[in-house]
Amino acid sequence: MNLKVSTRQVDGVSIVDCSGRITLGEGSVVLRDTVKDLLGKGQKKILLNLADVNYIDSSGIGELVSAYTTAKNQGGELKLLKLTKKVHDLLQITKLYTVFEVKDDEAAAVKSFR
Amino acid sequence: MAGDRFSYNLDSTLETVDQAEQTASRIASENGFDEDEVMQIAMAVREAAVNAVLHGNAYDPGKKVKLEFERTSNDLVITIRDQGKGMDMARIPDPLAPENLLKTSGRGIFLIRSFMDDVEIHPSSTGTEIKLIKHVHGMAEGGKEASQ
Numbered sequence: 001m002n003l004k005v006s007t008r009q010v011d012g013v014s015i016v017d018c019s020g021r022i023t024l025g026e027g028s029v030v031l032r033d034t035v036k037d038l039l040g041k042g043q044k045k046i047l048l049n050l051a052d053v054n055y056i057d058s059s060g061i062g063e064l065v066s067a068y069t070t071a072k073n074q075g076g077e078l079k080l081l082k083l084t085k086k087v088h089d090l091l092q093i094t095k096l097y098t099v100f101e102v103k104d105d106e107a108a109a110v111k112s113f114r
Numbered sequence: 115m116a117g118d119r120f121s122y123n124l125d126s127t128l129e130t131v132d133q134a135e136q137t138a139s140r141i142a143s144e145n146g147f148d149e150d151e152v153m154q155i156a157m158a159v160r161e162a163a164v165n166a167v168l169h170g171n172a173y174d175p176g177k178k179v180k181l182e183f184e185r186t187s188n189d190l191v192i193t194i195r196d197q198g199k200g201m202d203m204a205r206i207p208d209p210l211a212p213e214n215l216l217k218t219s220g221r222g223i224f225l226i227r228s229f230m231d232d233v234e235i236h237p238s239s240t241g242t243e244i245k246l247i248k249h250v251h252g253m254a255e256g257g258k259e260a261s262q
Contacts, residue, residue, distance in 0.1 A: 024131065024168075064256045094210070094224070
């Protein structure tokens with residue numbers, strides 16, 4: 001299933017609910033465009049909800065890294081919410097779990113933004 | 115399936131990547147690998163197919179990707195071959211090095227090696243062949259679980 005995203009605002013934080021696969025091609029482009037669009041509108045607190053993402057390939061991992069660095073370079077913050085076990089394991093073996101701020105509880109995640 | 119061999123000649127397109135992944139998933143399941151192993155094998159094949167289509171054949175419609183599955187007595191062996199100029203192994207960075215952690219690419223071969231038991235990469239001027247090997251464990255021929 002290709003990636004589907006929907007964005008909602010909670011206390012100044014843009015929560016991007018993602019479902020499907022973040023892979024080379026359409027999935028990566030959808031994520032890239034969504035983050036770029038939010039940053040372009042000045043919405044710099046971004047929480048990617050990956051609860052319904054059960055598959056990411058190396059291109060998808062690259063896209064998460066790109067989203068993270070793009071947000072950071074523009075003075076924003078991008079955090080991850082509710083990783084599935086598969087995605088969690090992938091971030092562990094690629095050592096990216098230490099790079100991303102990963103949250104399990106949405107309310108706590110929203111409060112954690114400055 | 116021991117001794118069986120299936121091969122496919124695929125176009126250099128993104129559809130090939132999905133097709134290779136789906137075929138690997140099906141064949142791994144048929145050979146009795148568990149859910150996690152099936153995902154790992156399918157992802158390794160996907161990453162190898164991405165390399166073949168993008169970096170090897172560079173989407174050239176005149177070049178093909180050969181995908182082959184072979185079940186030996188102990189292993190599932192998957193071979194992916196492109197018709198590119200040959201991968202330069204010296205240029206593959208360590209994605210775990212601190213200076214590379216935030217790079218947006220360069221993790222494919224690392225993931226392949228993480229998920230498979232053995233990986234052989236044979237670059238040449240006429241293409242790169244990558245052999246992915248996953249040991250079959252606790253299984254009898256035909257994909258049925260061995261009795262205790």
